[in-house]
Amino acid sequence: MTPEQGSDLRADARSNRDQILLTALEVFAERGTDVPMKYIADRAGVGVGTLYRRFPDRDALLIATARAHLDRLADMAETAVAEESTAWAALCRFVRECLILRLGALADAIEPAVHTMVRSEPRVSEIRARVTDALTDLVGRAQQDGDLRHDIDAGLIGLIMTTRVHTQPGESNTTAVDRLLPILVDGLRARGPSAG
Amino acid sequence: MTPEQGSDLRADARSNRDQILLTALEVFAERGTDVPMKYIADRAGVGVGTLYRRFPDRDALLIATARAHLDRLADMAETAVAEESTAWAALCRFVRECLILRLGALADAIEPAVHTMVRSEPRVSEIRARVTDALTDLVGRAQQDGDLRHDIDAGLIGLIMTTRVHTQPGESNTTAVDRLLPILVDGLRARGPSAG
Amino acid sequence: MTPEQGSDLRADARSNRDQILLTALEVFAERGTDVPMKYIADRAGVGVGTLYRRFPDRDALLIATARAHLDRLADMAETAVAEESTAWAALCRFVRECLILRLGALADAIEPAVHTMVRSEPRVSEIRARVTDALTDLVGRAQQDGDLRHDIDAGLIGLIMTTRVHTQPGESNTTAVDRLLPILVDGLRARGPSAG
Amino acid sequence: MTPEQGSDLRADARSNRDQILLTALEVFAERGTDVPMKYIADRAGVGVGTLYRRFPDRDALLIATARAHLDRLADMAETAVAEESTAWAALCRFVRECLILRLGALADAIEPAVHTMVRSEPRVSEIRARVTDALTDLVGRAQQDGDLRHDIDAGLIGLIMTTRVHTQPGESNTTAVDRLLPILVDGLRARGPSAG
DNA sequence: CATGAATGAGCCTTCATTCAT
DNA sequence: TATGAATGAAGGCTCATTCAT
Numbered sequence: 001m002t003p004e005q006g007s008d009l010r011a012d013a014r015s016n017r018d019q020i021l022l023t024a025l026e027v028f029a030e031r032g033t034d035v036p037m038k039y040i041a042d043r044a045g046v047g048v049g050t051l052y053r054r055f056p057d058r059d060a061l062l063i064a065t066a067r068a069h070l071d072r073l074a075d076m077a078e079t080a081v082a083e084e085s086t087a088w089a090a091l092c093r094f095v096r097e098c099l100i101l102r103l104g105a106l107a108d109a110i111e112p113a114v115h116t117m118v119r120s121e122p123r124v125s126e127i128r129a130r131v132t133d134a135l136t137d138l139v140g141r142a143q144q145d146g147d148l149r150h151d152i153d154a155g156l157i158g159l160i161m162t163t164r165v166h167t168q169p170g171e172s173n174t175t176a177v178d179r180l181l182p183i184l185v186d187g188l189r190a191r192g193p194s195a196g
Numbered sequence: 197m198t199p200e201q202g203s204d205l206r207a208d209a210r211s212n213r214d215q216i217l218l219t220a221l222e223v224f225a226e227r228g229t230d231v232p233m234k235y236i237a238d239r240a241g242v243g244v245g246t247l248y249r250r251f252p253d254r255d256a257l258l259i260a261t262a263r264a265h266l267d268r269l270a271d272m273a274e275t276a277v278a279e280e281s282t283a284w285a286a287l288c289r290f291v292r293e294c295l296i297l298r299l300g301a302l303a304d305a306i307e308p309a310v311h312t313m314v315r316s317e318p319r320v321s322e323i324r325a326r327v328t329d330a331l332t333d334l335v336g337r338a339q340q341d342g343d344l345r346h347d348i349d350a351g352l353i354g355l356i357m358t359t360r361v362h363t364q365p366g367e368s369n370t371t372a373v374d375r376l377l378p379i380l381v382d383g384l385r386a387r388g389p390s391a392g
Numbered sequence: 393m394t395p396e397q398g399s400d401l402r403a404d405a406r407s408n409r410d411q412i413l414l415t416a417l418e419v420f421a422e423r424g425t426d427v428p429m430k431y432i433a434d435r436a437g438v439g440v441g442t443l444y445r446r447f448p449d450r451d452a453l454l455i456a457t458a459r460a461h462l463d464r465l466a467d468m469a470e471t472a473v474a475e476e477s478t479a480w481a482a483l484c485r486f487v488r489e490c491l492i493l494r495l496g497a498l499a500d501a502i503e504p505a506v507h508t509m510v511r512s513e514p515r516v517s518e519i520r521a522r523v524t525d526a527l528t529d530l531v532g533r534a535q536q537d538g539d540l541r542h543d544i545d546a547g548l549i550g551l552i553m554t555t556r557v558h559t560q561p562g563e564s565n566t567t568a569v570d571r572l573l574p575i576l577v578d579g580l581r582a583r584g585p586s587a588g
Numbered sequence: 589m590t591p592e593q594g595s596d597l598r599a600d601a602r603s604n605r606d607q608i609l610l611t612a613l614e615v616f617a618e619r620g621t622d623v624p625m626k627y628i629a630d631r632a633g634v635g636v637g638t639l640y641r642r643f644p645d646r647d648a649l650l651i652a653t654a655r656a657h658l659d660r661l662a663d664m665a666e667t668a669v670a671e672e673s674t675a676w677a678a679l680c681r682f683v684r685e686c687l688i689l690r691l692g693a694l695a696d697a698i699e700p701a702v703h704t705m706v707r708s709e710p711r712v713s714e715i716r717a718r719v720t721d722a723l724t725d726l727v728g729r730a731q732q733d734g735d736l737r738h739d740i741d742a743g744l745i746g747l748i749m750t751t752r753v754h755t756q757p758g759e760s761n762t763t764a765v766d767r768l769l770p771i772l773v774d775g776l777r778a779r780g781p782s783a784g
Numbered sequence: 785c786a787t788g789a790a791t792g793a794g795c796c797t798t799c800a801t802t803c804a805t
Numbered sequence: 806t807a808t809g810a811a812t813g814a815a816g817g818c819t820c821a822t823t824c825a826t
Contacts, residue, residue, distance in 0.1 A: 010805070013810055034230065036795060047812040052797065104362040111365060152379075159375055162362035166300040166355065169307060179355055183348075187383030209785070232820060234788095243787040248822070402826070405789055426622065428816060439791040444818065496754040503757060544771075551754065551767055558692040558750035561699060571747055575740075579775030601806070624799060635808040640801070 017054050020044045024065045029102055029173075033062060033109040059110075066110045069101060070127040077134035088147035091138045092185050095161055099177040104162035149190045160184060213250050216240045220261045225298060229258060229305040255306075262306045265297065266323040273330035284343035287334045288381050291357055295373040300358035328354075345386045356380060409446050412436045416457045421494055421565075425454060425501035451505035458502045461493060462519040469526035480539035483530045484577050487553055491569040496554035541582045552576060605642050608632045612653045617690060621650060621697040647698075654698045657689065658715040665722035676735035679726045680773050683749055687765040692750035720746075737778045748772060 023044035027035050037058060041051045055061035076097045077090075084090035135154045142148035167176045219240035223231050233254060237247045251257040272293050273286075280286040331350045338344035361372045415436035419427050429450060433443045447453035468489045469482075476482035527546045534540035559568045611632035615623050625646060629639045643649040664685050665678075672678040723742045730736035753764045 010808095010810070012804075016811080037797085038795075048797085049799085049813065050811050053810070057797080104360065107362055156375055156379075159362065159372060160379065163376070164300065164360035164362070166303055166358035166360070176355060179352055180359070183352070183356065183380060183383035185383070187379035187381070191387075212786085233822085234820075237788095244822085245787050245824085246785080249785075252822095254821075402787095402789070404825075408790080429818085430816075440818080441792065441820085442790050445789070449818075496752065499754055548767060548771075551764060552771065554754035555768070556692065556752035556754070558695055558747065558752070568747060571744055572751070575744075575748065575772060575775035577775070579771035579773070583779075604807085625801085626799075636801085637803085637808050638806080641806075644801095646800075 016044075016046050016050055020046060020051055020054060020061075021064060021068055024061055025068060028062075028065060028109065029105070032105075033058075037061075062110050066106055067127065069103070069106055070131065073098065073101070073103070074127050074130040074134070077131055077138075081134060081138065086147065087138050087141035087145055088189075091142050091148065091157070091188075092181075094135075094138070095157065095184065096177060096181055098161035099163065099165060099181070100174050102164060102173065104164040107162050143190075146190055148188060152188060160188075212240075212242050212246055216242060216247055216250060216257075217260060217264055220257055221264060224258075224261060224302070224305065228301075229254075233257075258306050262302055263323065265299070265302055266327065269294065269297070269299070270323050270326040270330070273327055273334075277330060277334065282343065283334050283337035283341055284385075287338050287344065287353070287384075288377075290331075290334070291353065291380065292373060292377055294357035295359065295361060295377070296370050298360060298369065300360040303358050339386075342386055344384055348384060356384075408436075408438050408442055412438060412443055412446060412453075413456060413460050416453055417460060420454075420457060420498070420501065424497075425450075429453075451502075454502050454505050458498055459519065461495070461498055462523065465490065465493070465495070466519050466522040466526070469523055469530075473526060473530065478539065479530050479533035479537055480581075483534050483540065483549070484573075486527075486530070487549065487576065488569060488573055490553035491555065491557060491573070492566050494556060494565065496556040499554050535582075538582055540580060544580060552580075601642075604632075604634050604638055608634060608639055608642060608649075609652060609656055612649055613656060616650075616653060616694070616697065620693075621646075625649075650698050654694055655715065657691070657694055658719065661686065661689070661691070662715050662718040662722070665719055665726075669722060669726065674735065675726050675729035675733055676777075679730050679736065679745070679776075680769075682723075682726070683745065683772065684765060684769055686749035687751065687753060687769070688762050690752060690761065692752040695750050731778075734778055736776060740776060748776075 020040070024040050027040050027043060031039075037051060038048050040061075041048045044051070051061070055064060077094050080090040080093045080097075081087075084093060132154065135157055139148060139152070139154050139157060143150055143152075165173065165176045165180055167173050216236065220236055223236050223239060227235075233247060234244050236257075237244045240247070247257070251260060273290050276286040276289045276293075277283075280289060328350065331353055335344060335348065335350050335353060339346055339348075361369065361376055363369050363372045412432070416432055419432050419435060423431075429443055430440050432453075433440045436443070443453070447456060469486050472482040472485045472489075473479075476485060524546065527549060531540060531544070531546050531549060535542055535544075557565065557568045557572055559565050608628065612628055615628050615631060619627075625639060626636050628649075629636045632639070639649070643652060665682050668678040668681045668685075669675075672681060720742065723745055727736060727740070727742050727745060731738055731740075753761065753768055755761050755764045
């Protein structure tokens, strides 16, 4: 459902590419998007040259990372829908996963690059659309179910999803998210008959 | 109430220092903390040398900027307490102001420096304490008033305060904060009947 | 008559700039225009940073070098006119000096840069014009004097001036030029009454 | 008359080798000898690996290219001798052809390599000798015929042959050579009466 | 004191060359 | 044998910091 780009690479090249992307994902999350490319290459166990062969410059890597993120995001949205019994539960789960993924940091990082690259990476907008669609659907259904406040739209959910939680040194992002989440969820929940 | 450090400088030196700090505040907010030092110096209308005379390195400037921020924060907390009629109102106002100030971004930026510098900048912890105290007080009173949920402590408020809101290009931070805030506030508020 | 650019620099900065330019002149002639910038900086006795402060990139240095060359060229043309008793003698001397300067190599090197930079370095065209004017004048007068063949124009002299003489390893450029020159001069000379 | 090296290669290997050499000839002339090896390989329609299998490094390719050039040169010299009715005519034609081939550029490019490689490429000196012999012969005969000035030796002709003509962007090398050539030829020609 | 020039370490990127497929 | 992926050394350029003026 989310076939990776470059599936026509030679086996070893493919595995390198995957490894680089995986590493970049981690590293960008850990140390921000300003890490030296060499650091990423080292951690991925390849030479810089290899990194640059696959991703002509930092922005290309950033975009590809974003795409991978978004792929995951879209999967997550769809999985949440499939696995949770209510739209509301799916929505909460999805928001949580976005916060844990630090979607906002990524969005900040790629924003300058996006304008240049989006056209050459049409899949980015395609996947974005996939996420947006899932979201709009979830919001509508959760409101019909009486679980989500009616004055909230997908845009506001997007804002929440891209919020960045500050973690103390040593604290895991997940822990921090799970401290904040109940507040958010409660703020989103409709108070009506269901609360009474 | 918040006497600035270096008040014993010659008038022109003092004005330079103030100008640099003011500029740094703006610039860090606008373009992140990675801006070239020369950029800050230029915008402040001084030579780099002057900047470095006042702030031995980037971290020193960051810390000083943070201190100025925190001073403002403490003032804000105290003003909110003084001006708002309820602890709850003061708390909400304070949270809002912190989000608008992008406290989280600043915290991220200075965290690495803080460990090294705190001892040489004891005022930092002092001011931090001032904020924490005000906060703890507010939280306690707001809970007694029945406005704030009882399962929330000052630490969680701190987490919320340091949350970073993602702004679309062109959107003001304040606007974004004001979209998110109602959700947060609602999530924090005690539910009358259900809480009783 | 050829006031150098940047005469308003601080004394030490000025001397560095001059030294860099002088070195670049030598180095480009010796080893082509692909030498590492660091090599030039080292030979000039400055750090790379200093080089880059004055000349934002290789092309800027190339252009500046070209300008210095052209300044010299224009001076040479004018001096030749002033010091030699005939236009013909001045012309021959000028051609010789151009060959020794390796004007052609320089022209090749800056051609790609010229298109981008000429507008920001208007002096280049200005000086070029100075040379062209002197040349046109010399050609006309030498022909009137019956020394220069009449089927030759300033353009062809330009072609000759920018010719590159191949030097054996170890041979000086000047020596090689002086071997070739008599042939050229003889080819340019009018055969008329004066030859009969 | 000029049997290519590597005639014992398999047909396809042989054709690859030829194609690479042909391409290198073109590319070096067009863009200088600093082009990326990959560029040459791509244009030749082979992988870099293939290029390196035939020519262990850039110098080897340069030498081989030079050899091909020189082969052509020797052929040209001999053809000129055979086809032209006088030594003088053959000489002029040969000089012209060398200039058009940009012999000087090639000489500059391979000079550093030649010292290292000549021993492993004995044919280089062999062919060079062939050219030199033809040249010495031509010079002698042209002088005996009273066409070539007597103060000129094969070395000076060599110098002339390796001269590089500067071409304006857009101008063909041949055109430029044909503008310069008459001057050179005239400079080389013995003067009937005045020489008598 | 203020200034801005100089320095050089460090990151980005390219490309010659090697080697697994 | 052909291919093109991987490597890493080398060069371009920037910028934090120091120091002469």
